[in-house]
Amino acid sequence: MKVAFTGGGTGGHIYPGLAIIEALQATNTSFDIFWIGEIHGMEEKIITQTHLPFKGIHAGKLRRYFSLKNISDLFKIIRGFFDAYAILYKERPNLLFSKGGFVSVPSVWAAWILRIPIFIHESDYKLGLANRLSAPFAKKIFISFPQTIDQIKRPSWREKIIYSGSPVRASLKQGNRFKGRKRWLAKENQTLILVMGGSQGAKAINDLIVGYLPIKLQEEVFVHQTGLLHDQYQSYACDGYHPQAYFHDELADLIAAADIIVSRAGAGAITEFAIMQKSVILLPLLGHQSENAKWLDDQHAVEVIYPKQANQENFNTILKRLLSNPSQRRHFAKTLHNLIKDDADSFLASAIIQELTASSKISLDQQITNR
Structure with missing residues (x-):
């Protein structure tokens, strides 16, 4: 056939x-x-x-x-x-x-x-x-x-x-949390934040992450897919901030290892995070992504920062709130998982x-x- x-x-x-x-x-x-x-x-x-x-x-x-x-x-x-x-x-x-x-x-x-x-x-x-x-x-x-x-x-x-x-993809469902954390963290008790802007990267998200770095705590580790604009962010690399243009075979372990994921709101990415039971902050584009995000927002399954709200102050506040509240992260992860087939x-x-x-x-x- x-x-x-x-x-x-x-x-x-x-x-x-x-x-x-x-x-x-x-x-x-x-x-x-x-x-x-x-x-x-x-x-x-x-x-x-x-x-x-x-x-x-x-x-x-x-x-x-x-x-x-x-x-x-x-x-x-x-x-x-x-x-x-x-x-x-x-x-x-x-x-x-x-x-x-x-x-x-x-x-x-x-x-x-x-x-x-x-x-x-x-x-x-x-x-x-x-x-x-x-x-x-x-x-x-x-x-x-x-x-x-x-x-x-x-x-x-x-x-x-x-x-x-x-x-x-089946390979993404088989991510190993232990391997991912061992690869990216110096200490197990650190919090791993994975940042993904889609297959092309996202300058708006990239700039928010770089803007957050001055108030980042030592126990917060960012692994950041920067996309096509990688060269602009490489100079910010340090022990707690790891910019990389793209992820390949290591992505499944990285998603499994993450405590929080910051991402655009493409449906494929949302499904991947849901299956892996992740706590997610979505920064959708206008259009279909905002519609995807709003439905999940209405179900209290994710944090959403809509385009008109995507300024540094709002981002810092929402990320800090989620970082300081593990029970809220677990609630988001479970709710999102239960919504997605x-x-x-x-x-x-x-x-x-x-x-x-x-x-x-x-x-x-x-x-x-x-x-």
């Missing part, structure tokens, strides 16, 4: 898809899987490192504000559609699974024309633009938050929705297998009938 995956633009559209692929391959290594993404996009770099076949297409982005780039990108989207059509026509997968992002839309449209069944998955609290453009053509729409269905008014979409949760990777792999099995049986029955 052959399955095509598509999605990209950010790690939140890529890593959950890889988690599903891991679960599929753990069930049956005979699956023929490939990924459709943007030529020279982030997904190409990440997917090729996994040794999965990568099929590149041209991609454009539809912005929800006036921009001349919308005109040029429209031609890229059209070209991307024909790229995707050619790939899918040649490969003829039994199913297309879309993780969203602007690059996924041409593949979904091409798959629909070729009568290839389409599954889409939404990581955020509300359907993103790419998934709204894809939803009419999807056979099933999987969501990460149960309340997402309340945001969808079209009956034809609602009847296709299934609550699955957001997939997380933690078996989405295997759930979605099973849904794919059921679809492939059913379509295979229908195809066989048709062959028998036609004889």
Whole structure:
């Protein structure tokens, strides 16, 4: 059986898809899987490192504000559609699974024309633009938050929705707290604060962390993913502050070791922290991230500093309050864990297998009938 995956633009559209692929391959290594993404996009770099076949297409982005780039990108989207059509026509997968992002839309449209069944998955609290453009053509729409269905008014979409949760790679679930703390702490009784700004880093978060350093106590140790702007923060490195551009194999142990995590509010990251039962301070971007964060804030599962409140004074106050209150940290960690479904990777792999099995049986029955 052959399955095509598509999605990209950010790690939140890529890593959950890889988690599903891991679960599929753990069930049956005979699956023929490939990924459709943007030529020279982030997904190409990440997917090729996994040794999965990568099929590149041209991609454009539809912005929800006036921009001349919308005109040029429209031609890229059209070209991307024909790229995707050619790939899918040649490969003829039994199913297309879309993780969203602007690059996924041409593949979904091409798959629909070729009568290839389409599954889409939404990581955020509300359907993103790419998934709204894809939803009419999807056979099933999987969501990460149960309340997402309340945001969808079209009956034809609602009847296709299934609550699955957001997939997380198995490797991240296997983090070793002892190894992580031994790597980063000089003393076991120190408090480890992990700072993550998403796959591109986040200058606003980076600056808040650097601004906090003058009042940092000796028992507070920061391990900070700075992203693309790493060189600007390397000069602040000291015994209690460790800036690093990116984390790789050590990330699972680091998340397990952290007492507090400061992060953006991407749905994939939230799910990872929930499964690992972490106490989290979210600094969301406007849009989907703020919607993700607000839902968790309303459930008293996290601390949230919204964009208009993200100044140094507020950040220092909230971080100090959480650092001084271990019982509150435990409450946040437990509440967040209980809100998030933690078996989405295997759930979605099973849904794919059921679809492939059913379509295979229908195809066989048709062959028998036609004889």
